[in-house]
Amino acid sequence: MRTTIVAGGAGFIGSHLCDYLVKQGRNVLCIDNLSSGELSSISHLLEHPRFTFTQHNIIEPMDAITADLTIDEIFNLACPASPLHYQSDPIGTTRTCVEGSINLLELAKQHEARILFTSTSEVYGDPLQNPQHETDRGNVNPHGIRACYDEGKRCAESLFFDYHRVYGVSIAIARLFNTYGPGMLAGDGRLIPNLITQTLQNKPMTIYGDGNQTRSFCYIDDTLQGLIKLMASTHAGPVNIGNQVEHTILEIAEMIPELIGAPGATEFLPLPADDPRQRLPDISRAKEWLDWQPKTNIKEGLEATISYFSEQLYISDVSGEVA
Numbered sequence: 001m002r003t004t005i006v007a008g009g010a011g012f013i014g015s016h017l018c019d020y021l022v023k024q025g026r027n028v029l030c031i032d033n034l035s036s037g038e039l040s041s042i043s044h045l046l047e048h049p050r051f052t053f054t055q056h057n058i059i060e061p062m063d064a065i066t067a068d069l070t071i072d073e074i075f076n077l078a079c080p081a082s083p084l085h086y087q088s089d090p091i092g093t094t095r096t097c098v099e100g101s102i103n104l105l106e107l108a109k110q111h112e113a114r115i116l117f118t119s120t121s122e123v124y125g126d127p128l129q130n131p132q133h134e135t136d137r138g139n140v141n142p143h144g145i146r147a148c149y150d151e152g153k154r155c156a157e158s159l160f161f162d163y164h165r166v167y168g169v170s171i172a173i174a175r176l177f178n179t180y181g182p183g184m185l186a187g188d189g190r191l192i193p194n195l196i197t198q199t200l201q202n203k204p205m206t207i208y209g210d211g212n213q214t215r216s217f218c219y220i221d222d223t224l225q226g227l228i229k230l231m232a233s234t235h236a237g238p239v240n241i242g243n244q245v246e247h248t249i250l251e252i253a254e255m256i257p258e259l260i261g262a263p264g265a266t267e268f269l270p271l272p273a274d275d276p277r278q279r280l281p282d283i284s285r286a287k288e289w290l291d292w293q294p295k296t297n298i299k300e301g302l303e304a305t306i307s308y309f310s311e312q313l314y315i316s317d318v319s320g321e322v323a
Helices: 012-023 039-045 090-111 147-167 191-200 220-232 249-260 284-290 298-319
Strands: 003-007 027-032 051-055 071-076 114-120 171-176 205-208 239-241 266-269
Touching (some): 003 090, 012 039, 012 220, 039 051, 071 220, 090 114, 090 147, 114 147, 114 220, 191 249, 191 298, 205 249, 220 239, 220 284, 239 284, 249 298
Parallel strands (some): 003 027, 114 171, 205 266
């Protein structure tokens, strides 16, 4: 049976993708070095006959772990997405985006496989226009603390298109905007897990800056379908995958305590360097090319995510360990 590789498959989106592909009857090789992913997120798949997990860093050669495989699809999700994680090892983050992408692109070339890269809305930097369209060139600080991620992803996009032009590799580039849902880690530093867990623990919600900066939030099921549809297409992209509804940080901070039924105190802290003022995708390309748009509204998505974290915190309280 032909194999689908999911690099970064123990991460938040990657683990959902592995689960989906196995259920669809695919033979899946999940590769992750567990620097930010969690083995627990794929533990239910480890004994499945169509699923194989290999702990490996994609910046290292992969010949030994792929030698006996016939590969027809590669999903490259291997990179920490939380500023907390990617800024803790900035050089490793850049190397994952660049060297890791080269290794996977070489593998795709060797096997004549289609390869999808999960890029990011961060390639737009602090956007000069709103919403952000795929033709926008971006406004990124190449020397800032976020550059390892922003510029790493931009360089990887360049590599993908060069492999497409020079070697004819079939590529797909998805620019993911904020994705949330069950399976996120409580301590990874991203907005929605932070606000939910702080509220559930009766702690003040941490708001960076004045909270008037905007984001759009796409539920995990919708993001997953965008990736699946893009891989199944013949389009190279890039294609924005995100929700077209814009919210301020303060609006999200008001919604979460209301849904939980808690007071919802806030604590304001300085805005981190190079934090973008706006994030909103133009998804007209995804609608036209993929017949895709999000279906889950923010209230439904937050309710499911709150339920997940409530259960995780309960397990943590009972076991005495962090879930």
